Amino acid sequence: MSAELSAAPTGRRTPTVIRLLVLATFVVILNETIMINAIPRLMVDLNVTDRTAQWVSTAFMLTMASVIPITGWFLQRVTTRRAYALAMCVFLAGTALAAVAPSFEVLLAGRVVQACGTAVMMPLLMTTLMTVVPEHDRGRVMGNVTLAISVAPAMGPVISGLVLQLGSWRWLFVFVLPIAAGVTWFGLRNLENIGEPQTGSVDWLSVVLSALGFGGLVFGLSRFGDGSITTPVVIVVAGVVLIAAFALRQLRLQRTGSPLLDLRVLLSSTYAKALVLMAVAFLAMLGSMILLPLYLQNLRGLSPLQTGLLVMPGGLAMGLLGPTVGRLFDRFGGRVLVIPGSIGIAAALAGFTQITLSMPYWQLVALHVLLMISLAAAFTPVFTLGLGALPMHLYSHGSSMLATLQQVAAALGTALVVTIMSSRANTLERHGVDPLHANLTGMRLAFAVSAVLALLVIAMAILLPNRAESPVEAVVVEDELPELVKD
Structure with a gap:
């Protein structure tokens, strides 16, 4: 998504594109915390241990850490509408898969797919905001963004507690699905493109180093507290080494103008x-x-x-x-x-x-x-x-x-x-x-x-x-x- 604009709004009204992206981001971030109270139900319904059940949160976090570094390159290569459509459709697919999951493995796959869509939304919102909102008005608009992204995590555990009082953990996804679908439909009807996409190929070595490095670091950190110290330390060190290799790769690619994450x-x-x-x-x-x-x-x-x-x-x-x-x-x-x-x-x-x-x-x-x-x-x-x-x-x-x-x-x-x-x-x-x-x-x-x-x-x-x-x-x-x- 290019930063070149033909015109930038100068009024005090929050641009429609920002309102739509804030609404979508609220929905996907709400989903990030909505599973917190469901761990005991998952253990019984899907016959898994507490450590295994925790993977519904760990896998989400791992996927976010692996995918987000790629979004800087991605958002410069696609239009606003295409980035939004892809992110929300992927999120919807993951939510539907999780709702009907017959086993824990399928539920985990649904959470990973959800996270892939969620990973795009926050950088997309921030990038668009900084591009279309004049500098003198950014604080006010960023404050409205803060409202959405902070209320959503706070509401997640409360909503999940209420839903779990009434029914199965599957209803958590059934609850989110029509809301996300409505937001997606409304956004695609009203969202306008901001700027023009740039051209450029992806460096797949950078993608691999990023996914393994950031994903490995987050995974290693998540393993602390399981009892053993040696294994998490080894994983964290390996993640840091891969991140260092990723950073060196980006410095080289910056000379040609096509880094995955511009340092x-x-x-x-x-x-x-x-x-x-x-x-x-x-x-x-x-x-x-x-x-x-x-x-x-x-x-x-x-x-x-x-x-x-x-x-x-x-x-x-x-x-x-x-x-x-x-x-x-x-x-x-x-x-x-x-x-x-x-x-x-x-x-x-x-x-x-x-x-x-x-x-x-x-x-x-x-x-x-x-x-x-x-x-x-x-x-x-x-x-x-x-x-x-x-x-x-x-x-x-x-x-x-x-x-x-x-x-x-x-x-x-x-x-x-x-x-x-x-x-x-x-x-x-x-x-x-x-x-x-x-x-x-x-x-x-x-x-x-x-x-x-x-x-x-x-x-x-x-x-x-x-x-x-x-x-x-x-x-x-x-x-x-x-x-x-x-x-």
């Missing part, structure tokens, strides 16, 4: 800082999303539905605050939002280190709302500043790298908190501490580590500029690459 985006200091801030903040957020349900269900005895209802206010607050954060960014810039937001993230995570077996639920909800509001204050400006610092023709690659790093950060955050919690709990149990208090202490330590990591978010927030660097500066940075690569 010139990293030469923008603003984008690089935003990338680090987003990754660490996302890691901390995912860690809390894993720990809080474990605490509420395993230590406090709540049902999955009750847990979903308790964490829903935080997700809703994050989403509803998104448009306000966007308008404030357009008016005052990023620092007035990102610095207080990063401090709020660290404060909320520090608050979770004080959890007890009798802490009032309202305090837990308040801490979670503080965390989600702080993340909203950080994410919208960070996305806008980071992508806004790139030249227009690198938007698709910048969006793809951001989305890829989100998947890696999600896997790393999960692996980190689970490993820390389990290791500490097991050590205490060997010293005679009862399992309940041992797990509580392990969770406190995991939250403490996340709070320490949040200090890095504060450091990056201080280093970020108030506004994105000018297009002239971005082009100069981008033009310097050939000399840097040669050196």
Whole structure:
């Protein structure tokens, strides 16, 4: 999808193409978290172990990590309508397959197909937004995007809890299918192409290195907490080596103008800082999303539905605050939002280190709302500043790298908190501490580590500029690459 435009809208109204893509992205992201509460049902209905059943989430994450790096190249080679049609039709096919799956293997295949469609939607939305929305209005529109992509994960567990109260896990896919089909039909009727696609062949070696490298890294990280340390470490190291080979391959291909993922985006200091801030903040957020349900269900005895209802206010607050954060960014810039937001993230995570077996639920909800509001204050400006610092023709690659790093950060955050919690709990149990208090202490330590990591978010927030660097500066940075690569 080329960045060349004949005309760009200048009004305050959100372009129709963005509204349609936000709606579609909401549907596919809702699906990403809707299976969380279905694991026990899958174990009984499909006769699988808990570790096997977890693959409905692990495989989704692996596929996303493997496919997203390719989307930067893909979005420059196809029209907006074709990218949208392909992504949504693939998602629909995966949803239908999962709904009628006669076995766990078929269900897993359906989830993989779903993830392939989902992987395209977020970079497509971000790339289109940066292309069609004027710089002075990006914060407001990005705030509306934040509403969609943060409310959807919050609603997923709640909706799945309600559906599972009434019927089989298959109804989770039956519920999504007509909504996704309606969104697809409406989008294809009204969506307009943005720019013209470019020509260029795909480098299949890069595709293989990307899939094995990022997929292997996420898979290795997901294996931490299974008991053995050696195997996950070997897989992670292999993934890192393959990613390094992928990066070297891209540097060579940039000389010919056909990289799969253009690494010139990293030469923008603003984008690089935003990338680090987003990754660490996302890691901390995912860690809390894993720990809080474990605490509420395993230590406090709540049902999955009750847990979903308790964490829903935080997700809703994050989403509803998104448009306000966007308008404030357009008016005052990023620092007035990102610095207080990063401090709020660290404060909320520090608050979770004080959890007890009798802490009032309202305090837990308040801490979670503080965390989600702080993340909203950080994410919208960070996305806008980071992508806004790139030249227009690198938007698709910048969006793809951001989305890829989100998947890696999600896997790393999960692996980190689970490993820390389990290791500490097991050590205490060997010293005679009862399992309940041992797990509580392990969770406190995991939250403490996340709070320490949040200090890095504060450091990056201080280093970020108030506004994105000018297009002239971005082009100069981008033009310097050939000399840097040669050196």
